[in-house]
Amino acid sequence: MKKLSILSVLLVALSTLSTTAFAEPKALPAGTMVNAVCVGSTATVTVSGVAVESMEYYYYFKPLDRVGAGNVYSFNLDEGRRFNFTFAGGYYAGLSAEMSKRYGYPASFLGQNIDIDNSNPLGAAFVITCPSVR
Amino acid sequence: MKSFFALIVTIALVLCAGAAVASEYTVQKGDTLSGIAKRFMGSASRAAYMSLAEKNGIENPHLIHPGQKLDIPEGFSFSESYRLQGQIGVISSAPAKPQSSRQSAEKKQEGVFYYRYPARDPYRGTLEKALELLGYPIEVRKAFVEKVRTTPKNKIVHIELRKGDRIAAMTFGKAKVKRNVIAAWDDQYHLYAARLYETEFEGKVYRLIYPLVCGNWSRLEERPIPAPPEVPYIEPPVPQPVPTAPEAPPYIEEEKPCPIEHEPIVGIGTWGNGIAEGDFAYAEYMQWRKKCLFDCSSEYSWGLGAYGSWEQGESELSSYEWDGHTVGPQAGLKYSGLYFDKEDKKYRLQQWTSKVRLVWEKTEGDNDTSGYHMTQDNLKLGAYVEGVKEFDDKWMGIITAEGWIGLDESIKSTWSGDTPSDRGNVQLGVYGQYKINEDWSTRFGGGPFWQQWDDMYGMHLRAEARWKNTVMFGPYANLFPFGKSSAYKGIPTSDLQTWGAFARVEFGEIIRQQDRKIRMQRVKAEDDERFGVIDADESKQL
Numbered sequence: 001m002k003k004l005s006i007l008s009v010l011l012v013a014l015s016t017l018s019t020t021a022f023a024e025p026k027a028l029p030a031g032t033m034v035n036a037v038c039v040g041s042t043a044t045v046t047v048s049g050v051a052v053e054s055m056e057y058y059y060y061f062k063p064l065d066r067v068g069a070g071n072v073y074s075f076n077l078d079e080g081r082r083f084n085f086t087f088a089g090g091y092y093a094g095l096s097a098e099m100s101k102r103y104g105y106p107a108s109f110l111g112q113n114i115d116i117d118n119s120n121p122l123g124a125a126f127v128i129t130c131p132s133v134r
Numbered sequence: 135m136k137s138f139f140a141l142i143v144t145i146a147l148v149l150c151a152g153a154a155v156a157s158e159y160t161v162q163k164g165d166t167l168s169g170i171a172k173r174f175m176g177s178a179s180r181a182a183y184m185s186l187a188e189k190n191g192i193e194n195p196h197l198i199h200p201g202q203k204l205d206i207p208e209g210f211s212f213s214e215s216y217r218l219q220g221q222i223g224v225i226s227s228a229p230a231k232p233q234s235s236r237q238s239a240e241k242k243q244e245g246v247f248y249y250r251y252p253a254r255d256p257y258r259g260t261l262e263k264a265l266e267l268l269g270y271p272i273e274v275r276k277a278f279v280e281k282v283r284t285t286p287k288n289k290i291v292h293i294e295l296r297k298g299d300r301i302a303a304m305t306f307g308k309a310k311v312k313r314n315v316i317a318a319w320d321d322q323y324h325l326y327a328a329r330l331y332e333t334e335f336e337g338k339v340y341r342l343i344y345p346l347v348c349g350n351w352s353r354l355e356e357r358p359i360p361a362p363p364e365v366p367y368i369e370p371p372v373p374q375p376v377p378t379a380p381e382a383p384p385y386i387e388e389e390k391p392c393p394i395e396h397e398p399i400v401g402i403g404t405w406g407n408g409i410a411e412g413d414f415a416y417a418e419y420m421q422w423r424k425k426c427l428f429d430c431s432s433e434y435s436w437g438l439g440a441y442g443s444w445e446q447g448e449s450e451l452s453s454y455e456w457d458g459h460t461v462g463p464q465a466g467l468k469y470s471g472l473y474f475d476k477e478d479k480k481y482r483l484q485q486w487t488s489k490v491r492l493v494w495e496k497t498e499g500d501n502d503t504s505g506y507h508m509t510q511d512n513l514k515l516g517a518y519v520e521g522v523k524e525f526d527d528k529w530m531g532i533i534t535a536e537g538w539i540g541l542d543e544s545i546k547s548t549w550s551g552d553t554p555s556d557r558g559n560v561q562l563g564v565y566g567q568y569k570i571n572e573d574w575s576t577r578f579g580g581g582p583f584w585q586q587w588d589d590m591y592g593m594h595l596r597a598e599a600r601w602k603n604t605v606m607f608g609p610y611a612n613l614f615p616f617g618k619s620s621a622y623k624g625i626p627t628s629d630l631q632t633w634g635a636f637a638r639v640e641f642g643e644i645i646r647q648q649d650r651k652i653r654m655q656r657v658k659a660e661d662d663e664r665f666g667v668i669d670a671d672e673s674k675q676l
Binding site for chain 1: 474476651654655657658661662665666667668669
């Protein structure tokens with residue numbers, strides 16, 4: 001009986017395993033444009049057509065950095081050149097092919113010196129394509 | 135009666151008008167594209183209704199609406215994708231006029247078999263025999279046998295046979311073959327579907343068909359391997375990004391779809407109360423295969439590893455001492471991901487880990503004064519569950535549940551009345567974790583527990599300092615506010631309160647950081663090569 005009660009407690013504990021569904025990334029509004037202007041190893045990224053709520057900068061050798069709302073951001077290319085941002089309710093910019101198909105928009109938001117990097121199968125990011133300076 | 139004949143004539147005229155060339159048709163309720171194709175084009179085949187769909191710009195041939203106007207092709211026009219190249223199946227732009235049997239007879243050629251009655255004499259032999267009868271080279275026969283047997287049904291290409299098509303050879307009955315066959319059934323609108331198999335050999339494309347209506351394996355004339363068409367230069371497509379995983383920043387978390395995560399943990403501790411004191415140590419290792427339990431984009435991991443522990447203790451009331459150890463395999467399941475914090479509009483960590491352990495435990499006890507000695511063996515099954523949720527930038531909550539149950543036990547003792555003690559226990563815990571700074575955090579909390587060998591219920595409390603989520607240490611206590619069991623008759627409950635200290639090192643974070651550093655060095659090198667590195671002087675000139 002005691003064994004059974006132990007087992008019951010374990011089963012109850014195991015049954016509490018649950019997951020929360022992720023929030024979806026969201027398609028960028030039509031007219032959004034992301035540009036970068038590079039001077040030396042400093043890239044100034046401008047996002048227009050959408051109100052950016054937060055910017056995430058993915059460094060090479062540091063944990064990611066979250067920067068607050070704005071439309072102009074500065075990046076050091078020696079530290080990293082990838083980023084993504086959230087807008088309108090915390091949604092991440094929809095960079096996926098699946099989403100672009102669903103919402104019927106091409107990657108028209110990619111401006112000067114900006115591309116999408118999809119080499120990581122688990123996620124895409126904007127990438128600044130300027131050369132770095134040593 | 136006259137009116138009846140008039141009705142018949144009218145219906146016939148209407149039907150004839152429909153069966154002839156209709157230039158436009160208005161879709162009625164209940165119509166289907168294949169039905170319209172059958173009615174106006176003489177065939178309900180896919181090729182026919184797709185031709186109709188193509189002509190009318192219908193993307194989904196299964197979706198038409200009442201009132202929709204359809205242009206009916208004059209005759210039967212296949213798009214390129216449905217046209218069979220070669221001697222067979224080249225469809226004229228308009229149906230041939232029906233010929234009388236006399237006209238047909240006048241055009242009969244010597245040495246040609248006119249195939250008038252499909253399905254009258256189906257082939258009844260084996261495929262290998264049919265291929266032999268049809269005269270294919272041995273290599274081609276082998277290739278066809280392989281293709282026929284392995285091509286999935288949904289991958290089989292179908293063609294359509296119609297009146298006038300030429301077939302090089304056709305099998306009949308058990309082992310008959312006719313050469314120079316011409317499809318010569320009366321109805322020029324009647325198409326018969328056939329499976330098509332092709333294989334290349336010595337510069338030619340060999341073709342084998344299997345008409346579904348009759349099963350007469352047939353050989354079509356070979357044709358030369360077509361030269362690759364000249365393809366105009368097209369800009370390479372822009373690489374399509376994969377779905378963004380909002381919770382997994384690119385490069386930061388993972389590089390490969392199924393990375394392996396190593397998680398070794400070692401710990402030591404000491405404890406004491408009014409009746410005994412002791413020390414313990416444990417070690418475990420898990421190898422987590424991330425993201426690959428259900429598919430490689432999920433947030434689950436499964437793991438395999440080993441668990442072992444050691445303990446020793448001595449009684450304060452007698453000369454009794456004991457030591458024991460456990461060792462065995464463990465398997466685990468882990469969910470690790472982020473949830474969206476709507477208040478702070480941030481993604482935050484949440485993780486569930488569960489482990490199941492099967493261990494063999496050996497305990498030895500000695501009393502030098504009395505000469506008592508015992509050895510006990512236990513087979514134990516254990517489970518451990520841990521849930522972690524980040525509440526905000528500083529606080530995190532953790533719940534744990536751990537339990538062991540004895541499956542089998544035996545004892546060898548100098549005392550004949552000795553029985554093995556039950557080794558089960560259950561412990562629940564609720565903890566809060568506060569982040570002090572980037573390096574340090576603290577975790578504290580506790581919960582109820584029950585241990586089977588002395589049937590005691592208690593509360594455990596723990597406080598730990600955590601350095602870089604790698605080194606953890608702190609005090610702990612096991613208290614018994616619910617009283618004591620009969621096992622401790624005569625001993626004050628206060629003597630059972632246990633105080634201890636522990637230290638633990640979890641190497642997983644160090645290994646993850648080192649792996650990440652190596653990965654990111656490679657990413658940076660690839661970036662430098664991809665985007666270029668220019669000298670500062672050169673940059674100024676630019």
